[in-house]
Amino acid sequence: MDCKYFGECGACRVYEGGYEAQLSKKLEINEERFAPFFSGDITVFKSPDEHYRARSEFKIWHDGDVIRYAMNHKEHKGVVFIDECPQVNHFISKLMPKLLEGIERKEMGYKLFGADFLSSSSGEIVVSLLYHRQLDNEWQKLAQELAGELGIYLIGRARKQKLVIGQDYITETLNIQNRAYKFNYIENSFTQPNPRVNEQMVSWAMENFADAQGDLLELYCGAGNFTIPFATIFDKVLATEISKSSINAAKENMLLNSVENIEFVRMSVEEFVGALDGVREFRRMKDIDIKAYNINSIFVDPPRSGMDEASCNFSARYEHILYISCNPETLVRDLEILSKTHDVVAMALFDQFPYTHHVEMGVKLIKRK
Structure with missing residues (x-):
């Protein structure tokens, strides 16, 4: 990307050497950052060099x-x-x-x-x-x-x-694993800003759940960006999100894609964990038969603050954990908890925000026998 405002505009902060140089630096930083948890190669997913933000x-x-x-x-x-x-x-x-x-x-x-x-x-x-x-x-x-x-x-x-x-x-169309998915994106609500990297991110997540069976639990589901594609590879999906507008959008997007095997619950992660453990009853859970689910896998895509200790410990109950993080620093903190019971078997770097220091990371964890 050639921009006449490089060096002045605060939107781009890393640009010397061009796109490949900034991407190499990001990879180097995160290989060092996650070395205590993973010794393999981090798979890198590039962004288009320019005109990538929607x-x-x-x-x-x-x-x-x-x-x-x-x-x-x-x-x-x-x-x-x-x-x-x-x-x-x-x-x-x-x-x-x-x-x-x-x-x-x-x-x-x-x-x-x-x-x-x-x-x-x-x-x-x-x-x-x-x-x-x-x-x-x-x-x-x-x-x-x-x-x-x-x-x-x-x-x-x-x-x-x-x-x-x-x-x-x-209405956006994402092409994921040779299938088109439609999503209504509402203004002033969160959507992934880089659609081409988003497609790669969802595809990577689906590929890394290929060996999982049964049903899926998803925390922080947003408007169903991952949830709806996941529904095509799991028997059933139970997904939670605290935002009312996001849950409403997720339900609309489910209908838009003719998907029927998802149940969305508007609850915080803390509330949901409490409901599953019988600490407290919630009317929002009254129509959900949690015993009918065979959940071995959990997917989390938390905000920049990451997960708290209780949410990490809850996630560690499941055999397969897939974690998408928009903040590598909080991901390191959470992996210190999750790695007590699970091994990191795959990692990916998604360059959602070229010419900045920001990256999204994907982590696959499997419970140790």
Whole structure:
């Protein structure tokens, strides 16, 4: 990727030597980091070199009478004005200048401070415009005109206000192990930002569950990104997630893919463990016959904070553990607990965020006999 803002824009912090050099450095760091747990080769899954992000957020800066896109300066020296971003996919890239021109032409920029883009791989786009003012009927009329001209969906957000022009989601298609899966991605909710790496990540997880049998328990299931493909290789899947909007999206995505062997439960991991152990009864579990499940495998994809000790100890009950981590530092902490009972037999590095220090790690653990 060649970007004229390297060295200034804080979105990319590792770029010297190009893509292969930054990826090699990431691998070197994590081979050393995980050496106490795994001595084999870490499988590396690359990202496209540019135009890999399907989700992006930009500041809107008022530079005199002109509005411009801006990002934080790498050295915390205010902001950097940008007129292009080679990180974002081609559809967002082409839309960016047209959107600003339309906002200025229709005089919709008053108190506008941010623009969030969400795109599918086929070019369906939702843009959320963020304001420091309440939006009225006139804004809604202009937004409808602009959305029609640009062929996008628009959302206006202000304090305690959300106005939707068209719809607030896009439908993405992921190609995983020669099968197409459809997912509705809702704006302002978590989605994987790099769809090509996401496809590789889900495929790796499915391959590493190939020798597992019976049913699967999934913690932190989100909107079903892994859950729905997993349902094609397990008899049944029981999945938990604390976010109500994510659970609702997961259920819609299950229907979208004609999958029927998943039960979703809106509970925190702590609540779920307590329910399984009979510490406390929850109405949300009343229709689930946990005794009907034959669970030998567990999949976890926790937030950056990782899992707590109780959740690690709970996960260690199962023979097969697959752990996807967006924070290698908390993964090391959790592996110190999990490795007391399990062996790490495979590891992967997923380069979701090129030109940054961030990586996602995949770990497969098998219980020692």
